[in-house]
Amino acid sequence: QKNGAIVRQVVGYNRLVGEQAYRQLTELYRALRLYVNCFQPSMKLQAKQRDGKKVRCVYDPAKTPLQRLLLTGVLSAQKHQELLEVAHALDPIRLFQQVVQLQQAVFRCAVGCSPFLSSLPSVPLRVFSVERCATRKISVEGSIPDPAAGLQTLYREQERRKRVLGWRRTHKDPFEGEWEQILSWLVANPERSSGDIFRELQRRSPGRYQPLQIRTLQRGMRKIRAYLL
Structure with a gap:
């Protein structure tokens, strides 16, 4: 563009x-x-015409x-x-x-x-x-798209692949088992930041998550938001 x-x-x-x-x-x-x-x-x-x-x-x-x-x-x-x-x-x-x-x-x-x-x-x-x-009645398009319209599609995709993200087979998902909870948080509050969710996960599971793993969470949240939109 x-x-x-x-x-x-x-x-x-x-x-x-x-x-x-x-x-x-x-x-x-x-x-x-x-x-x-x-x-x-x-x-x-x-076309382009060249003259000298x-x-x-x-x-x-x-x-x-x-x-x-x-x-x-x-x-x-x-x-x-x-x-x-x-x-x-x-x-x-x-x-x-x-x-x-x-x-x-x-x-x-x-x-x-x-x-x-x-x-x-x-x-x-x-x-x-x-x-x-319009000078007369016309039909152009449907209603406004709902941000949660792809929620069921996301759940089906999770069941098919058993995870939201396309991790490499040699890479262990540090947030395995938590993506459904993260998804529910984002559906309830789409503006919630990755830092807020990461701190909430650290409170729920002390010692499990390292600070650098927030980058993994951010990539996952971007993919979840893409599904929801």
């Missing part, structure tokens, strides 16, 4: 932490996906990602018509207004987790509404 040119221009450079920020960022991308695909044309480089030291770039006519997709001919007639109806039903001005409002909501999530500012009261989640930017 072009991190500076695309992502950072939309969400800024602040750190986003917690489930509230994750859900708010999801809502922003729901709106941004429609705005970019339907109303943001771009030019693609076709000068280089002349030749681009194709500007098209939106949706227009490029429709021109490929890979879609069925039904899907082609559905996408056209979505594009024609959207109002770009009202859609862009929602993008701006959702950006401000994401920025508030970033400010709320800043250590240099006093804690702000939690604000309700601002949800993207297709109906507010």
Whole structure:
């Protein structure tokens, strides 16, 4: 991804932490996906012509990602018509207004987790509404993804492999038998840090865990969070 040119221009450079920020960022991308695909044309480089030291770039006519997709001919007639109806039903001005409002909501999530500012009261989640930017009723996508939606999949994966992490066969898992407990802690409090969980495990089993093993716990928690998201 072009991190500076695309992502950072939309969400800024602040750190986003917690489930509230994750859900708010999801809502922003729901709106941004429609705005970019339907109303943001771009030019693609076709050729370069050299004349001595000068280089002349030749681009194709500007098209939106949706227009490029429709021109490929890979879609069925039904899907082609559905996408056209979505594009024609959207109002770009009202859609862009929602993008701006959702950006401000994401920025508030970033400010709320800043250590240099006093804690702000939690604000309700601002949800993207297709109906507010459409001239007629359309169906674009389903509901907001639930962070715990992959929980059953994770349990099945644990049963299949008998462990969450893909340890080498020659490496003994120092947290064997504790991953289900760690998982339950993360489901109850997704923002809980690895240091807090490691100290809790040390209190539960004195002398079992060495300080350097926190790195192993951090890698495991990253994989668990990836399953939950």
